[in-house]
Amino acid sequence: METQLVLDKWPGVISTVVIGAKKEESGSRSNIVTIGGQSSLPLLFKEGAIPNKPRVAFEVWDIVPQDWHNELLSAYGEEINDPLGWAQKCVNEFKAEILYVRMQGAHPDFGDRSPEDSAKFISTLLDKVKVPLIITGSGDNTKDNLVMPLVSEAAKNERCIIGSAVQDNxxxxxxxxxxxxxxxxxxxxxxxxxxxxxxxxxxxxGLPLERIVMDPTIGALGYGLEYAYSIMERARLAALSGDKTLASPFICFVGQEAWRAKEAKGSIEQGIMWETITASSFIQSGADLLVMRHPKAIEKVSNFIETLFRG
Amino acid sequence: MFIIGECINGMSLKIASAISQRDKKIIQKYALDQVSCGADALDLNCGPASPKPLVDMAWLVETVQEVTEKPLCLDSSNPKVIEEGLKASQNKTIINSTTADPEKLDILVALAKQYKSKLIGIAINAKGIPQNIDQRVELAATIVAYCQQNKFPVEDLYLDPIVLPINVAQAQMKDILSAIFEFKSISQPSPKTIIGLSNISQGSSVRSLINRTFLTMAVANGLDSAILNSKDKALMDTLITAELILNKNIFCDSYLEAYRKK
Structure with a gap:
């Protein structure tokens, strides 16, 4: 007897979020990226529509990262010393289709850059690279509340994803x-x-649910990956069952978690592998946007996504 | 929980007069108010005093579907009245209701199939209202068996154990609640279950409290659907909370609001 697949039909759908705005929408991006829109659990292509692939964003900072693995830094060569050059290298050489920018330089302990200078950095970056941007503050709530409004305004109409909102801020x-x-x-x-x-x-x-991307906070392989996995799975099941308040696409900050792992610090090959495996696991738990660091890991994960979606 | 708003019923003097005077505005306001308070479907009943229920039902259907696409629950003991409602409906429909009597089943199951309608079956027959759980399950099983034999999908069948007023049949309440649970195991796939909630408090003076307490207990017994007053906010809050406790929705501090955003 032929095996019959048991297929669920879901009433809910994940919201679709577009990142980037082209000229005709008063932006200046050369491409836009669309995520979300699924009416199925991850990768169950026969169960429902999966109109958009997971996408990978290259992580860049507005300063030279001080706590990154040396060999991870050297993957970007000389350009790592100039954040704008670093961003351009991601786009021109590594073909990044989306960039994540962390305004780490505004952190009181990492240079304390002024809100005005941070906004200027973003304006210049928007001139130099034409891919859509995801931008977050440094994680210092007080400073972020001063910096991010100006950063957001500097990127007005570019339809970025800006973060991060947390429950008490x-x-x-x-x-x-x-x-x-x-x-x-x-x-x-x-x-x-x-x-x-x-x-x-x-x-x-007043911000529509359709303009929210959820960061569930993840752990790397060996560091709580399965906790995040199960939270994401539960949220997806609720969303597909009709809970609109959980029907947002997921962003997963894979790079920052994977490269914190003791194992990733051992050797560069192991680090790349740690980032790759962490990312590919989260693709299976429903990640829509993966923020990653090493170009080789990004290449492997992008190839994995292509293979999965080749059908 | 699939919620059917009960308020458009000719038993209410206001509705009866709106029907007789063909006052669309009042009916449509009742329809929209119930929907905004969480009704997933609307019960339409032209009342026992209607002199011409056939045209009244068609008028009610047309009036309500001008303002909402929600399913309409055509409520009458006269199959001809229901048929007039089905003919006039563009919205999805629910037939309310058939008994376990063969002559009723013959007409109403056929109509439900013809108009692709859902169907409410009440656990009652010409002999009267059942007096215990066994009679209720037996009558319900008769309806399920008829549907299966006549190829009406059991998932579209809503079984009603008949809720009696607490001041009339207090001793039966436990049986009614158990019947809700038992009905689910009559067949696979299971039929749905439904109650006409407000009947429980008919004739008593603390109606809302009795309604919401009984509803909570019915939900805990697996109830799928209820005909109720969605404009009773305390009732709706209680229902949402009961379903939360049964892990049907994910908790958050604003869970009431979250449910209403659905």
């Missing part, structure tokens, strides 16, 4: 994102209840 950033036409990253600490609550709080301020 979301109002300033939501207001900016709303005013400047971006989408937002809603970050929760591996906690589905807080993820849902934060999405509601954000949408109560």
């Amino acid at each position: 979301y109002k300033t950033i939501v207001a900016s994102v709303l005013a400047d036409g971006h989408s937002i990253i809603a970050e929760s600490p591996i906690d589905i209840n807080i993820a849902k609550q934060l999405n509601i709080l954000i949408s109560d301020m």
Whole structure:
């Protein structure tokens, strides 16, 4: 007897988020990236529509990273010493279709760059590279609340994804994102209840649920990957069952977690492998955007995505 | 929980007069108010006093579907009235209801199939209202068996154990709740279950509290659907909370709001 696949039909659908705006939409990006829109669990192509592939963003900073693995830094050559050159190298040489920019230089302990200078950095970056941007602050709430409104305004109408809103600090950033036409990253600490609550709080301020991307907070392989995996799976099941407050695409900061692992620091090959395996696992738990660091790991993961979607 | 709003019923004087005067605005306001309070479908009943229920039902259907695409639950003990409603409906429909009597089943199951309607079957027959759980399950099983034999999908069948007023049949309440649970195992796939909630508090003075307490207990017994007053906010909050406790939705502090955003 032939084996019959048991297929579920879901009433819900993940929202579609477009990143980047071209000239005709008053932006200046040369390409746009669309994520989300699934009506199926990850990679179950026969169950429902999966209109968009997971996408990989190259991570760049506005300063030279001080705590990155030396061999990871050397993958970008001389250009790592000039953040704008680094970003251009990602696009020109490594064919990045989307960049993630962390405004680490604004952190009080990492240079304390002024909000005005941070905004200027983004304006220049938008001139130098034409791919869509994801931008977050440095993680220092007080400073981010001063920096991100100006950064958001500098990128007005470019339809970036701006982050990160957290449960006890979301109002300033939501207001900016709303005013400047971006989408937002809603970050929760591996906690589905807080993820849902934060999405509601954000949408109560008038930003539609369709402009939220959820950062569930992940752990690398061996460091809690399965916790994040199960949270994402549960959120996806609820969303596909019709819970709109959890039907946002996921962004996973794979690079920062994978390269923190003790194993990744051992040898560069092992580091690349750690980042690759962490990313490919999250593709299977429903990640829509993967933020990664090493060009070789990104290449491997991009090839993996192509293979999965070749059908 | 699939919620059917009960308010457009000719038993209410306001609705009866709106029907007789062909006042669309009042009916449409009742329809939209119930939907905005969480009704997934709307019950339409032209009431026992209607002198011409056939045209009244068609008018109700046309009036309501001008303002909403929600399914319409055509409520009458007269199959001819239901048929007029089905003919007039562009929205999805639910027939409310058939009994376990063969002559009713013959007409109403055929109509449900013809109009691709869902069907409510009440555990009652010409002999009267069942007095215990065994009679309820037996009558429900009769309806399920008829549907299976006549190729009506059992997933589209909603079985009603008949909720009686607490001040009339207090001793039967436990049986009614158990029947909701038992109905689910009559067949595979399972039929759905439904109650007409407000009947429980008919004639008592603390209606809303009795309604929401009974609904919670029914939900805990696996109830799929209820005809109720969605404009009763305390009732709706209780329902949402009961379903939360049963892990049907993911918790967050604003879970009531989250449910209503659906």
